[in-house]
Amino acid sequence: DxxxxxxxxxxxxxxxxxxxxxxxxxxxxxxxxxxxxxxxxxxxxxxxxxxxxxxxxxxHRAPLLGEHTDQYLTGLGLGGADIARLRAGKIIA
Incomplete structure (x- = not known):
C-alpha cells in the first residue's frame, strides 16, 4: 500500500x-x-x-525545420562545402 x-x-x-x-x-x-x-x-x-x-x-518559438542546421554544423567543425554536400545528398534540410 x-x-x-x-x-x-x-x-x-x-x-x-x-x-x-x-x-x-x-x-x-x-x-x-x-x-x-x-x-x-x-x-x-x-x-x-x-x-x-x-x-x-x-x-521564443520553436525553430523551423532546418533553421539552425548551418549554425550547428559549423559549430561542429564542418565547412561550407561539407554542408553543401550533405544538403545536395538530401541528408540535411
Whole structure:
C-alpha cells in the first residue's frame, strides 16, 4: 500500500482543453509568440509547473525545420562545402 490508501488524481487535458479554458490563460499556460510567415502571433502552450525559485517561461518559438542546421554544423567543425554536400545528398534540410 504505497499510497497510504489514497490515490491522487486530476483531469487529463489535451491541447483543446488548455486553449479553451480561461483558467489556463490566467496561469500563463497560453503564450503568444511571433512566427515567420504569419501576420499575427501564434499561441503555444506555456510551462505547466510553476516554481518560485526557478520559474520557467516560453522565451521564443520553436525553430523551423532546418533553421539552425548551418549554425550547428559549423559549430561542429564542418565547412561550407561539407554542408553543401550533405544538403545536395538530401541528408540535411
Amino acid at each position: 504505497h499510497l497510504g490508501g489514497q490515490v491522487p488524481f486530476a483531469p487529463v487535458n489535451d491541447v483543446r482543453d488548455v486553449f479553451a479554458n480561461p483558467h489556463f490563460a490566467a496561469r500563463d499556460m497560453v503564450v503568444s509568440v511571433p512566427h515567420p510567415g504569419l501576420a499575427h502571433e501564434t499561441k503555444v502552450a506555456g510551462v505547466a509547473i510553476k516554481m518560485s525559485e526557478t520559474p520557467g517561461r516560453v522565451r
